[in-house]
Amino acid sequence: MRFEFNGTPVEARPGDTVASALYRAGQRVFSRSFKYHRPRGLLCGAGKCPNCLMQVDGVPNVRVCVTPARDGLVVRHQHAYPSLDFDWLSLAQRFDAFLPVGWYYKTFRSHALWRAAEPFIRRAAGLGVVPADPAGEYEHAFRQADVAVIGGGPSGLEAALAHAGAGSEVVLVDDQPELGGHRRYRKRAGPEPTDLIARVRSHPAISVLAGAYCFGLYEGNLLGVVQPAPHARCRERLLHLRAAHVVVATGVYEAPLLFPNNDLVGVMLSTAAQRLIHLHGLPPGKRAAVIGRGVRAEEVLADLRSAGVETHLLIAPEEVERAEGAASVSALRARGERFPCDVVVVCGHLVPDAGLLSQAGARLDWNAQVGAFCPAGLPPTMSAAGEVTGAGLSAAAPLPAPVAPHKRAFVCVCTDATTQDLCDALGEGFDHMETLKRYTTTTMGPCQGRMCQLNAIAVCARQTGRGMQETGVTTSRPPNPGVTLGALAGPRHHPIRRTPLHHQHADRGAVWLDMGEWKRPRYYRTAASSDETTCVRAEYAAVRQRVGLIDVSTLGKLEVRGRDAGRLLDKVYTHRFSDLAVGRARYATLCDDHGILLDDGTISRLAEDRYFLTTTTGNLDFVEQWLLWWLAGTGQHVHIANVTGGLAAVNLAGPLARDTLRKLTALDLGSQAFSYMACRQAEVAGIPAILLRIGFVGETGWEIHVPAECGPDLWDALLDAGREFGIRPFGVEAQRLLRLEKKHVIIGVDTDALTTPYEAGLNWVVRREKEDFIGRHALSGSPRSPRRESLVGLVVEGEQTPEDGSAVMINGRPAGRVTSARFSPHVGAPIALAWAPEAKAVEGARVEVRIRGRAVTARVTLEAFYDPEGARLRA
Amino acid sequence: MRQSALHRWHVAAQAQFLEAAGWQVPAHYGDPEPEAAAARAGAGLADLSNLAKVDVCATAPPAAASATCWVLGHRHYLLTGPPEERAALAEHGIDVTSVFAAFLLIGPRSRDVLGKLSSVPLADRSFPNGAATQTSVAHVHTTILRQDRRTLPAFLLLAARDYAGHLWEAILHAGQEYGLAPIGGEAAARLEE
Structure with a gap:
């Protein structure tokens, strides 16, 4: 096994971590400190300290002492310039008099000074480099268990077996590659629990997640667990583990003692030395000074001696004066003597690893006898086992x-x-x-x-x-230890909604427009041109002069059935629908209690007890919930089903639409038999369809809904039938222009969160005489009563089309805004829908529109720009 | 011919099609035997979008011998049945056959695959055969129906047809580590035997 460290190959043995392999290869400096860039070596060897953070396969701040060595890893040091062994910025410690505590607050009193210094400080003090394009994937997974045991030491193993024995499903999480906890490296503390491990491994109700670390406990006993490299393609998997009961058996970790130069390379905690000796067969140095007292210190001393390390007598913590050495430790000074050594082994404080318990609301009480804060007052869904409770500990130093x-x-x-x-x-x-x-x-x-x-x-x-x-x-607080943002973010699931005609559009060179999760054709490239303006203009011309076809499958579609369906719709919508004749359709708007426009669409009556609703693309879910909300508790017999995905819908529009459609259906399409705002159910091209005679784009047209799985057949049949008439599919961009010429409002684009139907010029949709409907109270006043402003049409002078959102100016002051604007081929000038003060909502009034910083004159018009009488629509 | 939302995907995956109740459905992607073997060993994913589905709002579960009745909520049921029963079942409520794509995720590792895409508990105890739930799978609203095939755990997943492509690919991707394979109708039928 071989990996790369700063460009040089390093040999690793099975069971090695990156850190142990580097240590074996002679590397002693693993990082440079944050502020003074002092060299730092292995301290804890257990993933608890910051001393071995490195960049591994591009990922910054990886704790290499707990990262298993793998073939082909690319490891680099971070935060040292130019190298770990020589770092220019270590000069900083010479100037420590100028770097007091609270240096930032004391130095950067002016914002400008901070702005000037920040880039340098960030570079000097930062931790690692964020990769531009991290390789590998991140995953999430979800799992539930009766009991989760955190920690695979003897107490964790026993707890897992006890709970499994009582009939619970148990998940055991341990951050080491092998189970056994401290017994794996503290050989003299007790025998390795091989029997317990074997029983846990073979128990059918226990699943073991080894080499995975738990970084936090969240509400409802949700544990965040990271599994590094769960399979070949995956870099990290974040497991959302929810357990009815959590057993924390995380044991203790060791914390350093305070003495001058306690950070020198070669000063390490006793458990780090024991891990090197027993897990990796590595003596930590040649000559060691051991600080500590009591049984634990004797145990460490014995371990070092058996590993062939020459040791001095034990030195008690109070006797230590300082460590000496330039970069690495060369001696320890204590009791007035100098003890030459290349490694100082510190038997530090043993700290119960009670973070998870504390996050769950447990108290931490000081216990002077064991020299530790011990957990107490655990919530009933948690328990603690083993050394984390403080049991069996003794203070390292008072x-x-x-x-x-x-x-x-x-x-x-x-x-x-x-x-x-x-x-x-x-x-x-x-x-x-x-x-x-x-x-x-x-x-x-x-x-x-x-x-x-x-x-x-x-x-x-x-x-x-x-x-x-x-x-x-x-x-x-979680997370502790740190988690990569990749693991938290998880996989790249961006749901895409495709209409039943998606592939037909792709085949025809559609340029896509993302509308929420939907993909819609913005326009279609042709052999002649792929320029947007040219293509949109050609699509526009086809609809106005011949016939066009657009996919409107993204419209929300709801079936509302039952004997009380009409009553529910009367209540929720502003218009009346209980009196709608079978075979007719009506424009429908929906307001809230304040009379604010929420959505619009059409409602058709297919049968006495059967209505077919369309909603705007983005508001479907809201409208469905809104209807269900107002239905709840009424006892009315209504069945609402969302059939959006089940219907492919197209709008066939243009003066030759009738000629096109006539070729595919036996239905009488005459303007009398199938008049404007009528609906029919019939076969088109042999496919059962709902046909609505409506016209968003302002031409004779039919909205045709068919079962989604038949959509492609319908699309092809219509294009075939229309070929002789010069039919052309058109996209959203052409549709937007066509509807703007008709001054058809798009809710949410031309209206905002304060718009009433009256302000939007939709007085006729409000049936104030109805006994009750949502928004009635707010809309009960006259449509002519004073309003905030009005939605008006504008014809802009000059060539430039204002951008959506441009300011409308009166006497040089902003007084409104443009909501939609396009160049109108019909008018021969840019046209717009805009909010203007009531005083200017007069035919022919003049306002100014700011276009790219210049004020341009525009004329107000209250009528539609195209076919104001609607003659073409009804033809 | 009626086609599932994934028809183009099946064509690209060299599916051989068969006709069922006016629908073109994948019979296999070359050889049904390895497909069935993959499902038995790990997991298999079949597109059953032509399954008849009817949304029912009633005070009592509808009596329909040819269909399976799932309880979705208070007075809310879903009937699923063979494609040829679609018209007959539609008598009971609103036909939502076209609304939902239907996938069968089957095999001993099917639960692990779903566990990567959804947070809903799927253990036998909390979600036994015959159970139904509505949740998010790969960020898409999905109805999960547990319908085991003989000894193999199996889940029917119903999601809005417009999300079919996204969901299908998300499941295949999540299932790679468990040897998940797309399977055709023939392999699915073998698993019933």
Whole structure:
């Protein structure tokens, strides 16, 4: 197995992490610190500290001490210039007098100064580089369990077996590649639980997720679990694990002790040394000084000796004066002596890993005897097992200990906050743990307080004279450890809605327009031209002069059936529908209680108890819910079904539409027999269809709805039939122009969240004499009563078409806005729909429209620009 | 000829078609035997969009011998049945055969595949054979109906036809790690035997 580190190949053995393979290859400096760019080496070896963050396969801030080594990985250092062993920015520590705690707040009092300095600071202090195009995929998965056990040590294994034995489905999550917890590397603490592991592995009700880490607990016992590389194609999978009960058996982690130069390369925690020895067969150095006392320290000493490391006698924590060395440690000074060594092994504080419990609302109480904050007051859906409860622990060193402020005794290795910094901050008045945290950024770095929290509390407690309990812990929040944004974002699921005629459009060179999730043809390229203006103009001409065909399948379609269907529609829509004759259709608008226009469409009566509704494309879901809401509890017999996807719909329009359609149906299409706003059910090209004689584009036309699976056949048949008449499919862009010439309003485009039907010029759709309908009270006044403004037509002088949203000006002041504008071939000038003050809503009035900064004169018109009498529509 | 929303996809995947109740449906994509084997070992996905579907609003479940009746909600039922029964079943309510694409996700790993696209609990205990639910699958509103075939767990997924392409591809993508294969009608029939 071989991977690449900064361009050079590194050999790895099975079971190696990236960090252990690098250590074996002689690498000692793994990162550079955040502020002073001091060299840093392996500290915790367990993914709890920030010292080994590297860029792996392009992903920044990967904890390489818990990343299994794999063939072909590309690993790079981050945050060191030019290299880990020599970093120019380490000069920063020479100027530490100018970098006091709260440096940002003290230095950048002017915004301009910060703006000038920010790019440099970001580059010097940033963590890694975000890849432009990360390789691999991210996935989400969902899983439910009766019990989730977090932690695969002896207590976790026992808890899993106990719950499974009681008939529960159990999921066991462990962040190590193998189960066993600390027994895998603390050989002298007890035998490896091989029997428990075998029983867990073979139990049918227990599933084991090894090598996966849980980063947080959310409402309803939802656990966020990241599984790195669950299968070949996938980089990370985020598992949403919901469990009725959660057992936290996360054990303890080790936190450093405070002494000058406690961050030198070669100063490592005892568990890191034990992991190197027992998991990777690597002696951490040649000569070690061990700081610690009691059974644990003896155990570490024995491990080091058996690994062939020469050791001094144990040094108690209080006896330590400082570590010495330029980049790497060369000696430890204690009890007035100098102990030469290349590695200092620190038996640090053992901290219960109770983050998940705290997130669930558990308290953390200080227990001086075990030297730890222990969880208490667990919610009934959680329990704790093993060392995380504090059971069996003993204090590594008494806390709070006397503090000697020192500029090189690091409390927070993530952000280089020292005991000096903390004492200065306390002196400046930040004497509450939470303000101290925010001011010094201690506990806010990548390790999220794992390395520094206990020491910071101890310093705070000592300096303020308060106790540990009174000083208290900072709030634990997920995610901890950090999660990649890719894992949180998950897979790229962008649902696409395709109409039943999608492939027909694609075959004809459609240029797509995204409308919400729908794909609609904006216009069709032809052999002659692919230019939008040319194509749209040709499509427009076909509809006005011959015949055109557009896919309107995206319209929302609802079937409303039952003996009370008419009553429900009378209640919800502003017009009356209970008196609509079978075989007729009516324009329909829908308002809220304030009389604000919400949606429009058509309602046709197919039978006595059967209505067919269309809604605008974007409002279908709302209209369906709105109808169901107003139906609920009324006891009315109404059945509402959303049939949008089930019907392909086209609009065949133009002076030759009748000639085209006549070839495909036996229906009498004469203007008397099938008049404007009539509806029929008949076969078209042998396909059962609903035909509506309506005209959004202002020409003789039919909206034809057929079963979706027959849509392509209908489309082809209509184009075949219309070929002799010069038929042409047209897209949304041509449709928008055609309807604008007719001044047909699009709800939500030409109207806004305050528009009433009266303001939009739709007085006729409101049946004020109806006994009740939604919005009646608000709309009960006269349509002519004073209004905010009116939607008017504008004919703009000159060649330039205003953009949608351009300001309407009166006497140089903004007084309205353009909602839709296009160049009208019929008028020969740009036309627009616009909101204008009531005083200007007069035929022939003059206003100005601002087009690209210039004021251009426009004339108000209240009539449709095209065929105001509607003669063509009704022909 | 009536075609499913995925017709072009089936053509591109070299499907051999057969005709059923006026619909063209994929019989197999070359050889039904490996398709059935994939479904037995991992998971299979079949396009059954021609399945007759009728939305029923009634005080009691409708009596329709040729159909399966699913309870979707209070006084809300769904009938599914063979394509040739479509007209007869439509008597009971509103015919939504065209509205929904219908996919059969079948096989021992079918639950794992769905677990990557939907948060709904699908374990035997919470979602046994015959259960129905409406939820989001790959961000698309979907009705999931558990309809096991002999010993194989199987789920019928109904989603608005306009989302068929998106959903089909999302399921195939999610199922790759479990050896999910698209299967035709012949393989689906073999799994019933």
